[in-house]
Amino acid sequence: xxxxxxxxxxxxxxxxxxxxxxxxxxxxxxxxxxxxxxxxxxxxxxxxxxxxxxxxxxxxxxxxxxxxxxxxxxxxxxxxxxxxxxxxxxxxxxxxxxxxxxxxxxxxxxxxxxxxxxxxxxxxxxxxxxxxxxxxxxxxxxxxxxxxxxxxxxxxxxxxxx
Amino acid sequence: xxxxxxxxxxxxxxxxxxxxxxxxxxxxxxxxxxxxxxxxxxxxxxxxxxxxxxxxxxxxxxxxxxxxxxxxxxxxxxxxxxxxxxxxxxxxxxxxxxxxxxxxxxxxxxxxxxxxxxxxxxxxxxxxxxxxxxxxxxxxxxxxxxxxxxxxxxxxxxxxxx
DNA sequence: GCAGATTGTTTGGGGAGCAAACAAATTTGC
DNA sequence: GCAAATTTGTTTGCTCCCCAAACAATCTGC
Numbered sequence: 001x002x003x004x005x006x007x008x009x010x011x012x013x014x015x016x017x018x019x020x021x022x023x024x025x026x027x028x029x030x031x032x033x034x035x036x037x038x039x040x041x042x043x044x045x046x047x048x049x050x051x052x053x054x055x056x057x058x059x060x061x062x063x064x065x066x067x068x069x070x071x072x073x074x075x076x077x078x079x080x081x082x083x084x085x086x087x088x089x090x091x092x093x094x095x096x097x098x099x100x101x102x103x104x105x106x107x108x109x110x111x112x113x114x115x116x117x118x119x120x121x122x123x124x125x126x127x128x129x130x131x132x133x134x135x136x137x138x139x140x141x142x143x144x145x146x147x148x149x150x151x152x153x154x155x156x157x158x159x160x161x162x
Numbered sequence: 163x164x165x166x167x168x169x170x171x172x173x174x175x176x177x178x179x180x181x182x183x184x185x186x187x188x189x190x191x192x193x194x195x196x197x198x199x200x201x202x203x204x205x206x207x208x209x210x211x212x213x214x215x216x217x218x219x220x221x222x223x224x225x226x227x228x229x230x231x232x233x234x235x236x237x238x239x240x241x242x243x244x245x246x247x248x249x250x251x252x253x254x255x256x257x258x259x260x261x262x263x264x265x266x267x268x269x270x271x272x273x274x275x276x277x278x279x280x281x282x283x284x285x286x287x288x289x290x291x292x293x294x295x296x297x298x299x300x301x302x303x304x305x306x307x308x309x310x311x312x313x314x315x316x317x318x319x320x321x322x323x324x
Numbered sequence: 325g326c327a328g329a330t331t332g333t334t335t336g337g338g339g340a341g342c343a344a345a346c347a348a349a350t351t352t353g354c
Numbered sequence: 355g356c357a358a359a360t361t362t363g364t365t366t367g368c369t370c371c372c373c374a375a376a377c378a379a380t381c382t383g384c
Contacts, residue, residue: 139320158301
């Protein structure tokens with residue numbers, strides 16, 4: 001609605017534009033930070049000749065630390081639908097990072113596990129992730145980083161009440 | 163990568179599983195918070211009988227505050243490709259929230275503007291967004307909220323160095 | 325042993341994102 | 355002034371993420 005046209009209407013090709021209330025919104029800051037972090041993650045891996053998304057890294061860590069995990073349990077841990085997980089596992093399996101073994105105790109489920117190549121790759125990935133984390137935290141002190149993670153956890157807890 | 167099997171291997175259906183180093187990663191916290199916030203945003207709008215994504219809201223605010231914006235300028239402001247923007251504008255235009263007018267000064271560009279219905283809708287959306295923001299910040303003090311937004315800005319600045 | 329639940333998969337649909345190619349229009353170079 | 359280069363919006367093609375519904379195989383409760 002009628003905003004007073006206070007700013008001069010950009011003499012040149014407006015180097016920055018009016019973002020209104022957006023900069024005061026947490027959701028907006030979150031979205032922009034997340035997309036920048038994602039880009040940095042991708043760039044870090046690309047420069048090392050590797051290809052992996054943050055989601056795939058999280059998945060591999062979960063499988064590594066919880067051997068024999070079922071797809072349902074993994075999907076729940078990741079917060080995605082079990083049908084969404086299928087093509088992701090297909091891809092990682094095609095890259096020989098992970099296997100779907102038949103569960104010895106339940107014929108319906110698969111026991112997920114890293115291959116030896118997957119475990120070796122995860123070690124490399126972990127080093128890249130640490131470098132990436134170091135870079136995106138380079139503007140923050142150690143205590144600020146801790147604070148940020150803590151506050152993000154609180155936001156997540158508040159937001160989940162659907 | 164042999165981790166000592168310290169934890170008992172989950173007697174029941176493991177209510178929580180080993181997340182390894184993930185909880186210490188800023189990128190991980192960011193991703194989880196973002197997805198929870200997104201879900202809350204969608205739920206807030208759904209409950210009010212409206213449908214809008216955070217990205218669409220940001221786009222509408224930008225068009226509202228910068229009348230006559232071109233699609234290229236908008237795409238740059240949103241950090242997306244100009245070809246990505248096309249179907250998004252198509253959808254908003256089909257909902258009669260926004261129009262592509264021919265620019266009087268440059269025959270190549272469109273001058274984007276909200277329709278009157280779009281301006282009215284944006285006012286409603288703004289109220290919903292404020293309620294949503296209030297909910298996701300309900301676990302934080304006012305100063306914590308400010309700190310969070312500030313830290314997210316710093317992260318974004320550090321991450322952009324591709 | 326059989327009804328009901330669970331698991332993984334497939335299919336179908338929607339959205340977000342990029343790259344490359346293209347026509348129309350503008351700006352630049354001379 | 356006019357040809358060449360650039361910019362803008364669009365289309366097409368590709369990849370990826372996400373969900374819902376349906377289905378067969380398997381397990382569980384009783």
